[in-house]
Amino acid sequence: MARRLRFIGTGSGDTGCPSVHEDLDTGEVIVHGPPLDDPEDIAQLRRLGPGEVPIVVPRNLLVDWGPKDMTRDAKAIGPEAFNKLFETFEHSAWRLETRRRYASDEGTRTYAQFKATGDVTWNMDSWYCTTIRSQTAAGKKVGRVRVVDHPPTEGQRYLMINARRNASLGEDMRNLWRADADRLRLGTEDFWIFDSRLVALLCFDDADNLMDVELITEPAEVVRYSMLRDAAMHHAIPHDAFAALVAAAE
Numbered sequence: 001m002a003r004r005l006r007f008i009g010t011g012s013g014d015t016g017c018p019s020v021h022e023d024l025d026t027g028e029v030i031v032h033g034p035p036l037d038d039p040e041d042i043a044q045l046r047r048l049g050p051g052e053v054p055i056v057v058p059r060n061l062l063v064d065w066g067p068k069d070m071t072r073d074a075k076a077i078g079p080e081a082f083n084k085l086f087e088t089f090e091h092s093a094w095r096l097e098t099r100r101r102y103a104s105d106e107g108t109r110t111y112a113q114f115k116a117t118g119d120v121t122w123n124m125d126s127w128y129c130t131t132i133r134s135q136t137a138a139g140k141k142v143g144r145v146r147v148v149d150h151p152p153t154e155g156q157r158y159l160m161i162n163a164r165r166n167a168s169l170g171e172d173m174r175n176l177w178r179a180d181a182d183r184l185r186l187g188t189e190d191f192w193i194f195d196s197r198l199v200a201l202l203c204f205d206d207a208d209n210l211m212d213v214e215l216i217t218e219p220a221e222v223v224r225y226s227m228l229r230d231a232a233m234h235h236a237i238p239h240d241a242f243a244a245l246v247a248a249a250e
Contacts, residue, residue, distance in 0.1 A: 005030065006187065008224060009065040018057040020065040029066070033057045065220055076212045082200060086131050089194040093135075094229055095144035098181070098188045101155035103208040114158045122165045129169055136170025143172030145232040147181045152246060160246070163239040174236035184231050191225060199225045 003023050010019040018033025036042060036054040045054055086093060105111050110120045123129070132142055146163070148156050163173040176186075192200040199216040216222065237245070 007185070009220060010061070018055065018061055020061065031055065031057055075215045077200070077215050082213045083127070085192070085194050085200060086128070086135070089135070089140065091195050092141040093192060093194050094142070095192045096186065096190065096228060096232055097144060097146040097159070098186070098190050099204065099208060100149060100153045101208050104210060105155060105158060111158055114161060120161050124165070129165070132169040132171065141172070142170060143174070145174045145176050145236040147178050147186070148175050148242070149178050151249070160239070160243055167239060173239040174233065175239055175242040176232055176236040180235055181232070184235060186228050186232055193222070193225055193229055196226055197222060
């Protein structure tokens with residue numbers, strides 16, 4: 001069975017090599033780069049086993065991207081602290097949504113209305129609407145990319161209607177087919193990035209309930225999530241055009 005590898009980073013500038021990956025199951029680190037192939041250099045190596053290939057990497061690659069600890073202590077924040085992030089960010093807030101359903105949506109009045117009528121009347125004076133509208137009016141950037149299955153799940157269809165509300169608040173709303181997200185190796189983590197300096201990782205249980213929010217500030221990790229954001233934004237489709245694609249396929 002193939003390993004589940006996640007790209008960590010590269011210190012090579014524009015060549016993409018050497019780079020660091022990690023095995024999500026074993027925690028092993030994979031480094032690739034140019035081979036050390038001079039016989040005189042290889043002769044100086046100790047304990048080079050059969051089948052092992054020595055490679056050359058710049059020191060800063062390991063300093064910048066090598067795992068600092070075997071495990072990272074999670075810093076969980078509560079709902080009040082999480083909400084505060086939307087009120088205090090300075091420049092940008094961006095989310096990647098990857099799940100097929102969110103249990104919290106399904107208990108709301110708007111979800112019941114969606115199931116009954118296929119449409120929703122939103123409360124535009126809610127805390128979230130008021131907060132985001134004021135932030136975008138101040139020139140700050142808010143947006144998200146939602147990963148959608150083909151065909152969309154019920155929960156995803158609800159969020160496609162929700163996208164009209166978000167866009168009216170000034171959010172940059174886009175969608176990405178799951179097949180494309182898988183091809184880009186975006187993973188399944190659901191998260192917000194604030195000001196490109198901290199990540200709020202949303203942690204769900206197997207029943208799609210939000211359990212807690214983990215705050216990540218380690219620079220290398222923030223950069224990794226920012227790379228996922230850039231890839232998702234580059235390939236995602238604005239929500240109006242995406243909705244038209246879904247309608248045409250039906």
